[in-house]
Amino acid sequence: MNSPSVAVNRTYPFPKVVTTIEKPESHGSDSCRFSLSDLCDFLGISMPSSRKNSEFYFQHLQFKSGQKVFTTGQDFSSIYIVHSGFLKTSSISSSGGEQILCFPMKGDIMGVDGIHSKNYKSEVTALSDCNLISLPLKTLILLAREHSELEELMYRMISSELIREQEMIGIMGSQNAESRVAFFLVQLSDRFQLMGYSAKSFILRMSREEIGSYLGLSMETVSRSFSQFDRIGAINVRSRHVSINSKEVLEQLFKFPESKIGSTTKSRMLAK
Amino acid sequence: MNSPSVAVNRTYPFPKVVTTIEKPESHGSDSCRFSLSDLCDFLGISMPSSRKNSEFYFQHLQFKSGQKVFTTGQDFSSIYIVHSGFLKTSSISSSGGEQILCFPMKGDIMGVDGIHSKNYKSEVTALSDCNLISLPLKTLILLAREHSELEELMYRMISSELIREQEMIGIMGSQNAESRVAFFLVQLSDRFQLMGYSAKSFILRMSREEIGSYLGLSMETVSRSFSQFDRIGAINVRSRHVSINSKEVLEQLFKFPESKIGSTTKSRMLAK
DNA sequence: CGAGAGGTTGAATAAAGTCAACAAACGTGG
DNA sequence: CCACGTTTGTTGACTTTATTCAACCTCTCG
Structure with a gap:
C-alpha cells in the first residue's frame, strides 16, 4: 500500500x-x-x-x-x-x-x-x-x-465477463465482416451512452488493426466496412472520428446476416 | 432436495x-x-x-x-x-x-x-x-x-472457464479451418487422456454440424478437414470413430498457420 | 514541414461457404 | 434379423467472401 x-x-x-x-x-x-x-x-x-x-x-x-x-x-x-x-x-x-x-x-x-x-x-x-x-x-x-x-457483485462481474466472451464467440463463429463491424460500433455507442458520453459521436481510441484483431478480421476489411457504412449514410468516419447517423441500420446489419451455416444444414432445417 | x-x-x-x-x-x-x-x-x-x-x-x-x-x-x-x-x-x-x-x-x-x-x-x-x-x-x-x-477452487474453476473462452476467441479470430479442426482433435484427445481414457482412439459424441458450430465453420468444411487429415495419415476417421496416428502433425497444423493478419500489417512488421 | 505511422482503395488470390447429389449408418417396426 | 426410411456424413463443382499485395493518401507530432 x-x-x-x-x-x-x-x-x-x-x-x-x-x-x-x-x-x-x-x-x-x-x-x-x-x-x-x-x-x-x-x-x-x-x-x-x-x-x-x-x-x-x-x-x-x-x-x-x-x-x-x-x-x-x-x-x-x-x-x-x-x-x-x-x-x-x-x-x-x-x-x-x-x-x-x-x-x-x-x-x-x-x-x-x-x-x-x-x-x-x-x-x-x-x-x-x-x-x-x-x-x-x-x-x-x-x-x-x-x-x-460486494461478494455478489464480484461474482456477477465475473459472470458478466464470461457472457461477454460467449457473445464474442457467437459473433466470430457466425457473423460476416460487415455484421461484426456493425456490432462493434453499436457496442461502443451503447457503452459511451452508459458512461454519459455521446452515443452519436465519439473518437476511437484504437487503430483499425486493433479493431480487426478484436473482430477476427484484417485491418483492410474493417476499413472497407467503415467506408461502406459511410457510403450508405449510416455513419460518418473521418480517421478515428466516428458519428453515427442511424443506429437502426447498424443494428439491422448486425442482427440480420449469419453466414457459415452450411447449405446442407440449411436445407435440412427447411425440410422439417 | x-x-x-x-x-x-x-x-x-x-x-x-x-x-x-x-x-x-x-x-x-x-x-x-x-x-x-x-x-x-x-x-x-x-x-x-x-x-x-x-x-x-x-x-x-x-x-x-x-x-x-x-x-x-x-x-x-x-x-x-x-x-x-x-x-x-x-x-x-x-x-x-x-x-x-x-x-x-x-x-x-x-x-x-x-x-x-x-x-x-x-x-x-x-x-x-x-x-x-x-x-x-x-x-x-x-x-x-x-x-x-472450496472457495479458491470455485474462483479457479470460473477463471479457467474464462481462459478457455479467451483461447476460443483467439482461435476463431486468427486460425484457418484445418488448424481449428486440428485444435479440436488435440483438445479432445488431451481431455480423454486426462479422464483416463485412450487419447489415441475415441468416439465423437457430437455431429459434424455441432463441431462446425463450435469452431465457426460449416459442417462440410469440418468433414473435408477430417478427410484431409485421414488422407495425410495423421488420423483415421470412420464416421464418429476417430483414431489419432500422429498427434504431432495435428499440433503442427494447429500451431503453425495464422491467417487474417492483413498483408499491410505483415509488411509493416517486417519493416521494423 | 517532413518523416513515419496509420488508413484507404483497387485488383488478384485464396479460402471457406453454398448447392447438389450421393453414400453410409442408424434405428424402428414388420 | 432384415428392410426401409431417416438422419448424418462425404464429396465435387461453383460462388462468395475476405485476405493479400501494392500503391497511394493523410494525418500527427516532433
Whole structure:
C-alpha cells in the first residue's frame, strides 16, 4: 500500500513513457489511495456495516497511454477495475500474433484470468491515460466474506465477463465482416451512452488493426466496412472520428446476416 | 432436495426420452444424493474442518442423452458439475442460429453465465447419459465462507472457464479451418487422456454440424478437414470413430498457420 | 514541414461457404 | 434379423467472401 504506481510501472517499462514514469509522486496522495467507501460508492453498493468507520485503502494507479498494466505470464495478485480511461487486453497466440480480447473502460474488471494459475494469461495496455483501482484478490475475498453485497457483485462481474466472451464467440463463429463491424460500433455507442458520453459521436481510441484483431478480421476489411457504412449514410468516419447517423441500420446489419451455416444444414432445417 | 431428476426433466421435456422420464425413482437414493464429502473427494480437496461430521447433501441428477439440463432464459439457481457423461452448451444467436460454446465433460462446470442476471444465458443438452451434481449458488457461497479451499477452487474453476473462452476467441479470430479442426482433435484427445481414457482412439459424441458450430465453420468444411487429415495419415476417421496416428502433425497444423493478419500489417512488421 | 505511422482503395488470390447429389449408418417396426 | 426410411456424413463443382499485395493518401507530432 506504499509507493503507488511506481512499482507497477517499473516492472513493465514502456519506451514511449519512460520519461513520465519516474515522477509518480506528482499524483496527490489522495489520487493514489482509494478508500473502501470510495470503492463501494464507485460500484454502486453500500458500505459493509462491519466497516462503517474503518480506514481501508486500495491502490489507485495511474497509467499513461501506451503503458502496460500487466503482461502475459506475470505473477497474479490483483484484479483491476477501470476508474477512467480506455485500455485493450490481448493475448499472444501460439504463433506470436496479438489477439485483442476486449477494450475495457470505466467500470470494467480486468485480470480475472490470472486467478486460475496465479499468473495472468492476457496482457493489458492503456490506450489513453487511465486510472485503475487495484484490488488484491486476497483482500477482496476477505472483504467479501463480511460484505455479501460486494461478494455478489464480484461474482456477477465475473459472470458478466464470461457472457461477454460467449457473445464474442457467437459473433466470430457466425457473423460476416460487415455484421461484426456493425456490432462493434453499436457496442461502443451503447457503452459511451452508459458512461454519459455521446452515443452519436465519439473518437476511437484504437487503430483499425486493433479493431480487426478484436473482430477476427484484417485491418483492410474493417476499413472497407467503415467506408461502406459511410457510403450508405449510416455513419460518418473521418480517421478515428466516428458519428453515427442511424443506429437502426447498424443494428439491422448486425442482427440480420449469419453466414457459415452450411447449405446442407440449411436445407435440412427447411425440410422439417 | 427431494424428487431428484424429475423436477428438472419435467420442466424441459425432450421428445425422444419422454418414456424414460417418468421413472426417476428407479435411481437408488444414494445415486441421487451426493454428500459434501463426496463432492470434496470428487473435486480433490479436503473436507471443511467445520463440517467434518455433517450430513450435507447435494442433488445428483441423471440425464438421458438428448435431454436439456437448462435452457436460455430459465431462472438461475444452481451451477452444475459434470460427474460423468458428455454434453454441449449452446446459445441462440440474434438470428436464431445455434452456436455451440463448449462440450462439457467430467469435472467441468456449467451455468456460471446464469449468475449475472439470475437467468441462464446459454443452454445445456446431454449428448450421452449423464450424471451431474447440482450446486445451488447460495449453498456454495455459504460453504465457501467456511471452507477456503472450496472457495479458491470455485474462483479457479470460473477463471479457467474464462481462459478457455479467451483461447476460443483467439482461435476463431486468427486460425484457418484445418488448424481449428486440428485444435479440436488435440483438445479432445488431451481431455480423454486426462479422464483416463485412450487419447489415441475415441468416439465423437457430437455431429459434424455441432463441431462446425463450435469452431465457426460449416459442417462440410469440418468433414473435408477430417478427410484431409485421414488422407495425410495423421488420423483415421470412420464416421464418429476417430483414431489419432500422429498427434504431432495435428499440433503442427494447429500451431503453425495464422491467417487474417492483413498483408499491410505483415509488411509493416517486417519493416521494423 | 517532413518523416513515419496509420488508413484507404483497387485488383488478384485464396479460402471457406453454398448447392447438389450421393453414400453410409442408424434405428424402428414388420 | 432384415428392410426401409431417416438422419448424418462425404464429396465435387461453383460462388462468395475476405485476405493479400501494392500503391497511394493523410494525418500527427516532433
